[in-house]
Amino acid sequence: MIMLTYIAGIESWTDKQKFNKIYEEYGGLMFYVAKRILGTDEDAEDAVQTAFLKIAKNIKKISDPVCPETRGFVVIIVERTAIDMFRKRKRYTMSELKEATAGIAIDYDGDDRLAECITKLPPRYREVILLKYHYGYTLKEIGKMMDLSLAAVTKLDQRAKNKLRKLCEEEGLL
Amino acid sequence: MNFDEMLKRSAENANEAMLNSLPSKKECEHKFSTKVERKILQTKPHTAQHIVYRTLKQVACVILAVLVSGTIWLSVDDTARAEFSGWVNEISETQFSYRYEGEEKDMEWDDYRPTWIPRDFVETEVVDMGTGSVTVYYVNETGTQQSWFSYTLPTDQGGAHLFNNYGMTYKTTKVNGVTADLIIANSERESNSIVWTDPDTNIIFEITAFLDEEDLVRMAESVKAVEK
Numbered sequence: 001m002i003m004l005t006y007i008a009g010i011e012s013w014t015d016k017q018k019f020n021k022i023y024e025e026y027g028g029l030m031f032y033v034a035k036r037i038l039g040t041d042e043d044a045e046d047a048v049q050t051a052f053l054k055i056a057k058n059i060k061k062i063s064d065p066v067c068p069e070t071r072g073f074v075v076i077i078v079e080r081t082a083i084d085m086f087r088k089r090k091r092y093t094m095s096e097l098k099e100a101t102a103g104i105a106i107d108y109d110g111d112d113r114l115a116e117c118i119t120k121l122p123p124r125y126r127e128v129i130l131l132k133y134h135y136g137y138t139l140k141e142i143g144k145m146m147d148l149s150l151a152a153v154t155k156l157d158q159r160a161k162n163k164l165r166k167l168c169e170e171e172g173l174l
Numbered sequence: 175m176n177f178d179e180m181l182k183r184s185a186e187n188a189n190e191a192m193l194n195s196l197p198s199k200k201e202c203e204h205k206f207s208t209k210v211e212r213k214i215l216q217t218k219p220h221t222a223q224h225i226v227y228r229t230l231k232q233v234a235c236v237i238l239a240v241l242v243s244g245t246i247w248l249s250v251d252d253t254a255r256a257e258f259s260g261w262v263n264e265i266s267e268t269q270f271s272y273r274y275e276g277e278e279k280d281m282e283w284d285d286y287r288p289t290w291i292p293r294d295f296v297e298t299e300v301v302d303m304g305t306g307s308v309t310v311y312y313v314n315e316t317g318t319q320q321s322w323f324s325y326t327l328p329t330d331q332g333g334a335h336l337f338n339n340y341g342m343t344y345k346t347t348k349v350n351g352v353t354a355d356l357i358i359a360n361s362e363r364e365s366n367s368i369v370w371t372d373p374d375t376n377i378i379f380e381i382t383a384f385l386d387e388e389d390l391v392r393m394a395e396s397v398k399a400v401e402k
Contacts, residue, residue: 023214025199032202045210046341056217072189075196085364087320108191114180115187126188133178133185151307161177 021065030078037082051078117167125160270337284399321383328376349394
């Protein structure tokens with residue numbers, strides 16, 4: 001028992017260092033993303049705090065706390081958290097809803113037209129596509145991050161791909 | 175190259191575009207309030223789940239597991255656990271969750287709807303997940319508040335009902351004599367929920383809406399089987 005606790009202590013210490021580094025490096029960016037969606041400092045800080053609880057759950061999957069992969073991952077997590085918080089609000093106008101649920105504004109000027117279509121997807125669809133196809137998370141893992149059952153996240157993945165195919169067809173890609 | 179392979183390649187480019195659209199660290203520095211910073215930095219990474227922790231967690235889950243519809247406490251006995259089936263409410267640091275534990279039932283079931291909804295509720299969408307979980311969405315007349323009613327069959331595939339445990343108060347009430355859980359948001363800007371099970375079918379029901387406790391119970395008590 002003592003040995004196991006000791007080993008666990010080392011693990012926790014390493015994870016804690018990683019966690020603190022993520023806060024130091026990306027806390028401001030996460031606040032920026034959350035505030036664009038929620039509008040007030042107070043709500044944005046709440047969203048960042050909730051997002052960090054989700055990051056804590058997935059800390060083992062983060063190998064390097066300061067790298068583009070981690071930056072993208074924390075942005076996706078805080079965007080989802082902030083949009084979910086916004087939707088639970090009691091009062092908002094339709095224009096506020098549209099603006100908030102549009103998520104991060106992405107400018108794409110490359111020549112990969114499928115990538116451009118991905119950036120045009122609604123945030124929830126874009127997030128599941130990026131987490132699965134770029135970050136390599138399983139649907140089960142994504143479900144846990146998004147507080148969705150496996151069945152729900154499987155459906156979400158299917159819908160995201162259907163929407164993407166439709167966008168591609170409209171753009172003449174498929 | 176098939177669609178999934180194309181997606182993998184293009185997802186990388188889309189991710190890069192997303193990152194390039196965001197400001198640099200210098201451009202978005204923010205000093206968090208002391209209270210929030212302390213809370214964030216006190217968060218304990220969860221994945222250092224060594225054997226002792228996992229075992230304790232499993233034992234704690236079993237001890238704390240409560241049937242949603244009643245007050246049956248499970249013992250830490252393998253036989254009892256094997257024989258147990260029902261909806262288990264787990265309360266963690268971040269969420270309340272309801273998961274089905276036990277043998278799946280092959281059952282025929284009815285479709286359900288609340289027969290009373292607030293005057294300004296308009297049904298907008300019915301989503302049948304095809305896995306034994308159906309959700310009916312409503313918006314108010316001005317389209318500014320979304321609410322839903324859902325039910326899930328007692329199957330593992332049906333998945334879990336999850337609620338944030340942040341800024342919520344948890345208490346119990348009765349729906350047609352059956353114990354139900356109320357999850358009340360501490361902020362008026364967030365919706366409230368009620369969760370209960372039908373003791374005969376073991377189907378779990380949830381209503382999440384911008385309603386007070388009284389109206390949530392009224393809507394819950396009005397739920398009836400309807401023709402499919």
